[in-house]
Amino acid sequence: MYKSWWKILCVLLLIYALVAGLLIKVPNLPILGETSRNLFYHVGMWMAMMVLFICSVVHSIIYLRTMNLKNDIAAKNYATVGIFFGLLGYATGAIWASYTWADPNNPAFQSFSAVAREPKLIGTAVALLIYFAYLILRDSITDLDKKARVSAVYNVFAFAMLFPTIFIIPRLLPSLHPGQEGNPALNFKDVSPQMRMVEYPAFIGWALLGVWIATLKIRINLLKEKSLLKK
Amino acid sequence: MKKSVNRSLAFLILLALPCLAMAQPAQDSLMRSNGRIYVVIAVLLVILLGIFLYMFRVEKKLKKLEKEARD
Numbered sequence: 484m485y486k487s488w489w490k491i492l493c494v495l496l497l498i499y500a501l502v503a504g505l506l507i508k509v510p511n512l513p514i515l516g517e518t519s520r521n522l523f524y525h526v527g528m529w530m531a532m533m534v535l536f537i538c539s540v541v542h543s544i545i546y547l548r549t550m551n552l553k554n555d556i557a558a559k560n561y562a563t564v565g566i567f568f569g570l571l572g573y574a575t576g577a578i579w580a581s582y583t584w585a586d587p588n589n590p591a592f593q594s595f596s597a598v599a600r601e602p603k604l605i606g607t608a609v610a611l612l613i614y615f616a617y618l619i620l621r622d623s624i625t626d627l628d629k630k631a632r633v634s635a636v637y638n639v640f641a642f643a644m645l646f647p648t649i650f651i652i653p654r655l656l657p658s659l660h661p662g663q664e665g666n667p668a669l670n671f672k673d674v675s676p677q678m679r680m681v682e683y684p685a686f687i688g689w690a691l692l693g694v695w696i697a698t699l700k701i702r703i704n705l706l707k708e709k710s711l712l713k714k
Numbered sequence: 715m716k717k718s719v720n721r722s723l724a725f726l727i728l729l730a731l732p733c734l735a736m737a738q739p740a741q742d743s744l745m746r747s748n749g750r751i752y753v754v755i756a757v758l759l760v761i762l763l764g765i766f767l768y769m770f771r772v773e774k775k776l777k778k779l780e781k782e783a784r785d
Contacts, residue, residue, distance in 0.1 A: 505754070516749035524757050570728050571764045575757040582745055582753045608729045615725055622718050696768070703776050 484698045489691055496688030500527070503681045510675050514583050521579050522674070523681055527689035528572030533645075534690040535565030535697060536614070540642040543635040552712055555631035556704045558638055562617055564697040568689075569611045576604075584660070602656040603649075610648040613641045627711065 504523040512519060539561035546554035617637055624630035653660070674682060705712065745752050 501758075511749065517751040518749075518753045520751075520754045521757050524754070524761055528761065567764075567768055570725075571761055573729065574760050574764070578756050578760065579753060582750055611729065612725075615722070619718055619722065692765075696765075696772070700772055700775075703772070703779060707779055 484701070490695055493688055493691035493695055496684045497692060500524075500681060500685035500688050504685060507677055507681060509678060518579060518583055519678070521575070522678065523685040525572060525575040525579055526682075527685050528568050528575060530686040531689040531693035532565045532568040532572060535561045535568060535693045536642060536645060538694065538697070539565060540638055543638040546631060546635045547639075550628075550632075552627070552631060552708070553705065555635060556708065557701050558635065559618075559621060560700040560704060561697045562614055562638065564693055564700065566611060566614050566618075568693050569607065569614070573607060573611070601660065602653040602658050603660040606648045606653045610645050613644050613648070617641050 500523050504520055509517065509519045511517075539558045542554045542558035542561060545551070546558060617634060620637055621630055621634045624633060745756075
């Protein structure tokens, strides 16, 4: 948390992701065109979100085992930053979609209701709302230990709900979103080798950036609760 | 309580964003020119602005804490 080598690594990886991501040659696909470069940015947001939610659930489980309030603070802040990255992924996805698969000029696009019914959109919205309910739940309990315990249990369930809502259900239903029959972006058949050279560093970079922001928030929060934690 | 109601409303509006983004004219030349590279630029701008705004919010929290420590 306090070391700086991984922060420098994060900066280097993101600079590489920005420069190489905009300069390499991408295969020119019919509808996508140059927008396949968004793989490094839009999908990176979701990778960062997943990493942050995993950190959050790990801290919640450690809290339930040790009852140390520090882990509760960490779990809360990882989840908040995870939601933030999820919202960024959602917003960037909206922009990308409205010029590609949900484009009124695209022959595969039927109507607005086809987009509104999109299982990927609904699934991620549900997952984010479940996590948002975690924050609301925390705010609604005043007793510190009770708050930490109840929300840690809820966090474990929220993490379990991530899998059906964002991985399983969208793949069972017809969808316009790419990557229907496997892991989008991680599938070796979908992504050209040159793009993979940028893709993985970009994902690691975004995830590290998310963890960096979260640790800053945790440190602020630990300072704030110093008097409580001393006991 | 009021804060959390406001926050929830803001959150719901954010989740409704895709609907707004898709209510666009069928023809516009800029976003579709040059292999739609401007879509990538728009995505990057959203990410950078989002992260910067978030960092300002984190700093606001820190400032409040520093003020409390001083008093």
